[in-house]
Amino acid sequence: MPYKTISLKLLRPSRVKRNFLDNALERYSLSFEQILRRIGSLNPNLAALSKTQQQKLLDTEVMSIADNYDAQPFKDALKMDISMLLSSYSGRVKAGMQSNFPITRTDDEDINKIINSDEKVTKRQINAVFDKLGNYRPLLLCRFGINRDYSILKQNNTDGYYVKVYLFNLKNAIPVNGNENKPLKYITNGEELTHTRRKKRYLILPLQTGDWQKKHLKEIEQGMAMPKSAVLVKKGHEYFLNVRLWYEPISAFSAKTYLGVVRGVTGELCYHICSRNGEGLETGIISSNKNRGKNRVHHLANSILKLAADNKSQLVLYNLTTRSDSLNQSDWIASVSPSEYTELEQMVTYKSELQGLPAPVSVSPSGVFYKCPCCTSFKYANRMDRNIFLCTNCGFSGRLEEIGAGNLARALITYKRNKLNVHYYQQHGEIHFYCKALGLSYSCTDGSHALNSFYKYIYTYLIESQNKKNKKLTSIYKKLSSSDDISEHIKLIPVKN
């Protein structure tokens, strides 16, 4: 499911509204922390519980803590938010990572405990208390809708957008302001907002929208995007509403080319585009133009996706989480680290879905920079120096990063062409076949029928393996089934018995 998060800034709320917002954040944060501490103190072994068991801890009695802080409107959000935090915490503990029970906010009482503690207090503990002193936790608004946690409105005949946020319980509902007579419509169904003469439990807040925000708000109006949850966040003196949008997946086009992207030597990334039969079309360097941090990764990802869209390409990347591409040398390191490349891969994957591009395929990085595209010889000795490839088997040469990108682009073509090795030997009138990839052995009487008999056996074996849901065998089955003649995909290798 393709999601995108957009950040909408609240337009200069008045002093009164700022107080209301701060108050809501305060109530939410206090409730959150107190509920968390309560269940933490009641269940020392909380990390070991399953998700369902943890959710059961948030029963009516525990959630009634929120009543003490007039946080009734946020109870559902608190439940969801606390569950997610506990799930993350227990995930880290079960993975063997060192993780203390989460604290999201501290107060003066926590400072006093530190000061009055008989035990030795570490600098880390002191910092933990002060870093989170009076901390506001982002306020989760879990449902979008007309009378739900939040909704978005638009002023008639203008480009002005507003957000309606439920922040108050009945006791603290605020009176309707006589000046609030701007005609506003809900952007999802065009229904007009009607003010009652009673008190209201919500705030209407104008949004500061630039072109980028308007683009996405229009997509909501047109039904192309659907708002899901949102969080209200305070940064400095400004308030933001970060809205999570869901987009209907666009059907991906049928790729006409392959685009391989590898870590570069002379630049950050190097790419190669080839046709479906492996003919090279274009090679180049992708640069982030001196962007840094997250912006750098976004910039690189967007550049890759533009290339893929312009060339109708199936994107091929490599997986660096379990294996290295052996690009770094003892005296030199590529400018894009393996973790950055992995982050880039994840970003490209979700962005490609949003843009209607085929999902990228991730392959093994083994030999990408060391396999000769001419004779397929794979040797580390093929790397002559940092960026020169010189095959020690056939003499083919080129720039290492371009060859790597080319090998990656053609990886899927090579996979389809690779044959299944079947070893055989003949002895005493019998012939014995063995295929390591399939893990099968077969013997029969030697003769002209032997091969056909073996091929039939392979088919039966693979069909039966579909029931066992073995990915590798399924993949081999698909490959063998792709043509009428199974022998096209099989390489017979005689061995001495």
Next chain:
Amino acid sequence: MNSLYYETSYGSLIKNGEELCGDKVEVVKVANDTIIVLADGLGSGVKANILASLTSKIVATMLSAGADIPDVVETIASTLPVCSERQVAYSTFSFIRIDPEGWAHLIEFDNPEAVFLRGGKRLLANREQIVIGGKTLKEARLKLEPGDMCIMFSDGVVHAGVGKLLNLGWQHDNVVDYIEKAYKKDSTAHSLQNLLLSACDNLYMQAPGDDTTVVVCRVIPPNTAYVMVGPPVDKSDDEKLVNRLLSFNGTKIVCGGTTSQIVSRISGRELITKLDYIRPDVPPVGTIEGIDLVTEGVITLGRTLDIIKKYETGTVGRENSLNYKNDGASLLAQTLINKCTGVKFVVGRALNPAHQNPDMPIDLSIKLRLVEDIAESLKRLDKKVEIEYH
């Protein structure tokens, strides 16, 4: 001790835009010694070709006649035409003379240093400087052993890639490093020479900036192939010939279905025919324990002759026509060319009953003719060839 055999292969890339190569190689055999000369004429094109040709011919001829090195150098200096533009008559040269026991004498004048390999690693050859007629030459003497290789190359190799993939060119140390990495135990002189030239061509991006020549000499102990083709006329000779085959000290090859069956019957070893048709026009090979290669007869010999002729008449650079496939004809050609220094054909003249069919165009004379043609080609490839008829 049996004389060592020196398998030599050389090839060149012509400078982009020129029609003639300015490098020249001469290989001569004189009184069991092997002399290899590599000359590089100044400049490129016709002038350089003339300079290099003159130089290599003078060196080879004079050494063959027993001349001393100072005489050779003085003759070259006085013979070479002077360039009207540069007012210089100049050609670099290197030559190596190796006797049948492996003693090698190397002389180099302004050519990149030759590289010697032993076990795939560089063998250092101490060079001494000698001055003749104002020219400084380098001289080295060393004893070569079976398996050693000597690689000589012109400066086009050292400068490969300059201005293209490599700013400073390939450079001598990198060339040596590459040779060591590329070396394989079964590397032949031709395969290594071809590989180096291919690397140069690729580094120059198929537009050589200079004439580029590589000469490789591989030292191998002599190895003769015993090739049994066709059954003997007299059946009583079957056992004798088969036993000679089995006891022969060298590579053993059997060509022909009937012949294979005879060998199998008399030796008591199973004849197994392989399943895979590597080439549709060449029958599959078989195996008999103790025999290095078992092929079909006439059709395979015909294809083998095609391959050997293509190899023999290859263009400058000795284009690899062996292809290193595994069909019977390719295997037979590879074995005779790469693994053997001599071949003994033992040809049976018995008529194949199948060939009596008037619908079959093949007859005995074709088989004999094929064997003779293969033998002639192999002789031109410097193999010692014998044919025995039964």
